[in-house]
Amino acid sequence: EAQVTQNPRYLITVTGKKLTVTCSQNMNHEYMSWYRQDPGLGLRQIYYSMNVEVTDKGDVPEGYKVSRKEKRNFPLILESPSPNQTSLYFCASRTRREGNEQFFGPGTRLTVL
């Protein structure tokens, strides 16, 4: 089944404790992105990647890191989480070969205390 998976789905952590949210897709898509969703703000792009070893900042990259060592994986790293990073996070992938349809993961709800 074609899908984007994220782990964990829910996470409660404390300020300053490094964490990683994993994202994996099995569709051989070249483009992957991370978004955060906050009430009243819609989704905002954090980072995106157009292929292996190619990443770039989206609209809200501060406090986040990403890497793209393999085509299927695109982890999101919070080196020192803060309460203002409490949010719902989505990973997504797409390909231009199939009309740019963007597939989303199920979301990760992060709470930073």
Next chain:
Amino acid sequence: AQKITQTQPGMFVQEKEAVTLDCTYDTSDQSYGLFWYKQPSSGEMIFLIYQGSYDEQNATEGRYSLNFQKARKSANLVISASQLVDSAMYFCALLSGGYQKVTFGIGTKLQVIP
């Protein structure tokens, strides 16, 4: 800067009626695309429809159609024959920056009334 505007925070529609959700965009790119997504209360993001800036025909997918007016920079979603399962948040999004950056609107909450 890229921008998406959805001016309807909430809308009601009677079951089986058609409804139009508004979306306007702003970009200086010549090549871009527009998406619509549905987010039910369960939280997942569901792709509905995509329109490329060079596509001459308006995109359609089942009961969904995208009314693309390039000169007016609008990309409204039309849902025909609304069903109760259509009750959800709907987001318009702009794909720009060499088809890499995605900018979302703040969404419209649609409620279908029996």
